[in-house]
Structure formats: structure tokens, C-alpha cells
Amino acid sequence: MAAIRYSKQREAIRMYLLSTKSHPTAEAVYNNIKNEHPRISLGTVYRNLNLLVEQGEALRLDCGDGVDHFDGDTRPHYHFACRGCGCVMDLEMDPIDHIDQIAGAGFDGEIQGHRVLFYGLCPDCRK
Amino acid sequence: MAAIRYSKQREAIRMYLLSTKSHPTAEAVYNNIKNEHPRISLGTVYRNLNLLVEQGEALRLDCGDGVDHFDGDTRPHYHFACRGCGCVMDLEMDPIDHIDQIAGAGFDGEIQGHRVLFYGLCPDCRK
């Protein structure tokens, strides 16, 4: 049953995700980890990111650019994607889970949740 | 300045999108169009879907499966993705544009809009 063993690569990826708020892609994680682990491969990064997401230690985000982004902050929160510079930011905002009720009214299926991405201009690009 | 000319392929794609509520992928559009237009190529389907989206005659949807889906109904509305069968449905629901205000409170950038996908079990899979 596939016990999970320690690996310094996975640990480095996990630590990097916890250290940044940049919501990096797999490629970006790879580039940042490469300094410490010059022989790490992109395949290993993908494998471990998938594993971390499965284990609930990271979130996979879709930021609308067709590439997966990852977030070490697994608390439920909302994201914002800037149309100017493409950066992805966390939003500090009140929960909006009530929209599930709105969606469920008059719908015969079962609404289990939602995925939201806000977009616009980030503080820097707005200027 | 690149005037857009008529093409029966584009017209067939447009008509197919208007005729279905299935939110097809490019591949699905291709397979459905092929009956009428056996020599159409997938590249042409992609080119025309992109064109229709640019012209505002179709929507590109992200349904969470990593593949682009397309919708001929360009009126603003919300979508639901079933975790059971993978189908994508329209939701008849009250607008929830007020979430932009909630997101914008305490955010220094400019919220221009949002992208929401609801998920759960469709009426059939719920049974």
C-alpha cells in the first residue's frame, strides 16, 4: 500500500511552497529548487507536487493561464489574477459560501462546492 | 486589417455551438462537424473557435479538466461540472456579481470580474 518515504527533494518542494506567496507553476518551483538541488528533474517536481496535492499539503490552482499553479497555503481562501502582470495574489475577504445555496436553488443536482477566481488589476498595475 | 470572410467550416462550428448545451471541447466539436465536413481538420476547428471567442460569438470555459470547453451561449451565466460523469451544465440562478464587492473590500487593486465554476453531482449522478 505504497508507504510514503522521506525524500529531500519533496521536502525542499514543500518548504519552498510554504515560503512563497507567489503561487508558482511546476516550472517555477523547479527553477527555484534547482539552486539547492542541481540534479533534481522536472519529472520529480511534477510527481511530488501531485503527491502533495493528494496528501492535502498543497493546493492546485487554475489561474486562467492554462498552466497549473500551486499553493502551500491549504486553508480555504480566494485568489486574484492580475490581467496586467499576470501575478496571482491571495484575497483577504469574507467567505462567500452562500453562493452555493444560490446556485442550488432550482437545480436538481447536488452542489458540493465552487471554484472562484477574481481578476482585474493588481495594486501595482492599477497605478 | 484582416477582414473576416465567410467560410462554411466556421459557420458549421458556430451552428453546432448554438445547437448544443453540452459545452463541447475542440475535439468534440471536431468529431461532430466531421460528419458534414469530412475533410475538416482539427487545426481549423481550433482556429475558428479562437476566432469566435475573440469576436464574442462563443465563450471559452474552463471546466476544471484541463481541456478548454466552448459555449455558443454568450449571455453571462454560470456553469456546473459533475464530478460523477464529467458533464457540464448551465445553472439557472440569480446573478452573484455582489461577490466582486466582497472581494474588493480591503483589496488595493481593481476587481474587474470573476470566474466561477460550481461542482458536485448532476441530477442523474445524484440518484
Add this chain to the structure above:
DNA sequence: ATTGTTGCAAATATTTTGCATTGTG
């Protein structure tokens, strides 16, 4: 006649996977 559009194939881009080797428990 001009030039937008197509079919086809090759090219990109992103992510996954097979396999021999290495590392963990």
C-alpha cells in the same frame, strides 16, 4: 486578382510515464 481560410503536418507546451539506478526504512 487579392488575400483570408483550409488541410496537413510539424512544432510547442505542459504534464506524465517507463525504466534502470539510488536512497530510505
Add this chain to the structure above:
DNA sequence: CACAATGCAAAATATTTGCAACAAT
């Protein structure tokens, strides 16, 4: 020692693009 994890390269998937032939205006 058993087997999970790695590095590497090749494969799989989704989408775009170069180009010569074709079609719309």
C-alpha cells in the same frame, strides 16, 4: 533487503503554426 523515489528521456495530451493549395470577395 524490499521497495519507494529519483533522474533522464521518451511518450502522451492539448493546442498552435508554417505553408502551399483553395476559396471568398
